[in-house]
Amino acid sequence: MTLLDLFPSLRAAMAPRLDPALWPVTTNHDDHGRIRVGGVALDDIADQYGTPTYVLDEDDVRHRCHAYRTAFPDAEIAYAAKALMIRAVAGWVTSEGLSLDACSEGELALAQAAGIDPRRIILHGNAKTATLLRTAVDVGVGRIVVDSHTEIRLLASLAQGRQKVLIRATPGIAIHGHPALATGVDDQKFGFPIAEGHLDSAVRLVLEQSNLELVGLHCHLGSQITDSRFFAAAIDRMIGQMDQIRRDHGVLVSNLDLGGGHAVPYRPGDPELDPAALARVVEAALDDACARNRFPRPTVTLEPGRAIVARAGVTLYRVVSIKTVRDGRTFVAVDGGMSDNPRVALYGARYDVAVANRHPAGAHTPMTVVGRHCEAGDVLAHDVPLPCDLHPGDVLAVPCTGAYHHSLASTYNCIGRPPVVAVRGGTARELIRRETTADLLTRDVGL
Ligand SMILES: Cc1ncc(COP(=O)(O)O)c(C=O)c1O
Incomplete structure (x- = not known):
């Protein structure tokens, strides 16, 4: 049993500090240590709208x-x-x-x-x-x-x-x-x-x-x-x-x-x-x-x-798998990638990443967050500190993704583009719905 289990009220106070220069102005942690934007827990948005999802404050x-x-x-x-x-x-x-x-x-x-x-x-x-x-x-x-x-x-x-x-x-x-x-x-x-x-x-x-x-x-x-x-x-x-x-x-x-x-x-x-x-x-x-x-x-x-x-946007992904290769690098594979954020491949952009669904207790170690696409260059964030106990199912949040993400997104590998969900005053509402496989089939008009 940890200190946090004994005193749950400590969770909000002990949540890791998120740099206010990068995160939306309304960002904070709830009592469970989950990241909240616009008064809505990002974890709840991931549950309701699926992942990946662009959240906009x-x-x-x-x-x-x-x-x-x-x-x-x-x-x-x-x-x-x-x-x-x-x-x-x-x-x-x-x-x-x-x-x-x-x-x-x-x-x-x-x-x-x-x-x-x-x-x-x-x-x-x-x-x-x-x-x-x-x-x-x-x-x-x-x-x-x-x-x-x-x-x-x-x-x-x-x-x-x-x-x-x-x-x-x-x-x-x-x-x-x-x-x-x-x-x-x-x-x-x-x-x-x-x-x-x-x-x-x-x-x-x-x-x-x-x-x-x-x-x-x-x-x-x-x-x-x-x-x-x-x-x-x-x-x-x-x-x-x-x-x-x-x-x-x-x-x-x-x-x-x-x-x-x-x-x-x-x-x-x-x-x-x-x-x-x-x-x-x-x-x-x-x-x-x-x-x-x-x-x-x-x-x-x-x-x-x-x-x-840019700073109004946070992209949510769910961890699919975690792999450590021989030279020691740990790859965290998520359910999105270069189709929802091509800026890393295009410009060598660098991002911060945080665990959104829980208090990330314990030690952190550098990990590289990669996407699900068929390209070795499909990387979302190189060598970012993430908790050693990260596991499949955790929700990751990438801040500063409001600009040139939705607008640059593609359907590479026939993967539909994510929804855009606006948050304000404790309420979430969908502005753009997820692009479905049915949408892709609708555009494919010849045989
Ligand atoms: C003519 C023009 N104005 C404004 C912008 C916006 O640039 P930024 O989003 O970097 O402010 C661009 C971006 O390419 C542009 O081409």
Whole structure:
């Protein structure tokens, strides 16, 4: 008999500390030592909805929106829907005063179904098809961010009335990190490089179209940016370009969209980009660049996606088997994997993992959590400390999985995608149901 059996009330107090930087704001432990989010035990969600399941804390999403609105009272905050697009989420963020950045017919349709004012939508994409542009024009999307000469001509042929546009520029700013995450440099597929007159040729082409109204410039430097000074450098270059447009063409553009890419921590100690700290740097850089160029202060738009929803999400898995191999490494195999979280295989992402269904008493040892897919690279978390008494049936929770998980999920190995369950005030409700084998069979229409 352990101390915890003698004094059950000690369980909550003795539960291991979960890093508040990674977990949803409402996370705590119940009297049994189980992890609770939004007042609901994750173990109960696993029982009710099965595993794997994405859990989403509505209060956390609203809390992040509020932090941005407070830090940037005069800026427009446009939630990047690509991080997680669900009608309910679109509703939460817009009710908190955010606009929406969308990039496909599907995202536009969900935004419409959520009742979002289309004038608050900004449309992105480096390869917008005629169908997408026609849909955006029909829907009445507020601003379209143009990304190629072909798109500018196509949009001009489709626009009804006067369509507001921004031009996506690449300011030539290289952020650190994985090459796939750096989009502010010239040698990649997005935008018009400022260098060698590419941006200017796009400006000219837009200004030649009588039904397009150039309202501003856009840039997106990349993902997981931890240093605000990259944004200061971008402001400096972009205001310089806006001033150049005024001088060369006599046109004053008034919207500067700085994209998203604000870092969140995935593991204890990871740096994050705090909205309040970012706001101070953005303000100072705007003051400086506008004064130097004698340029009127533009309306600033920011497009955080990950920073709004990542920490609201926790993914639940059930342990299927545990295996220790000869060199001593212990593999914990769970019932999900790279189909619900491809970020480890794609970017080498690292995660924290916790036991959710009980107080994990006793010693911990490093274990590697792997998925059920037919790939050796199907790993969810390398060398994370887990209790030595971990056993099949235990529920594992992976925090910081709200962004680019549901939206990047696949049906690899014909495994249906997990449900998304929202929690708030002690209640859980399903936002997206589990994809079933019957769903997969429905799409398989030929024999
Ligand atoms: C144009 C644009 N804006 C915003 C974002 C959101 O980035 P994040 O979720 O890292 O904030 C992206 C992400 O790829 C993007 O391409």
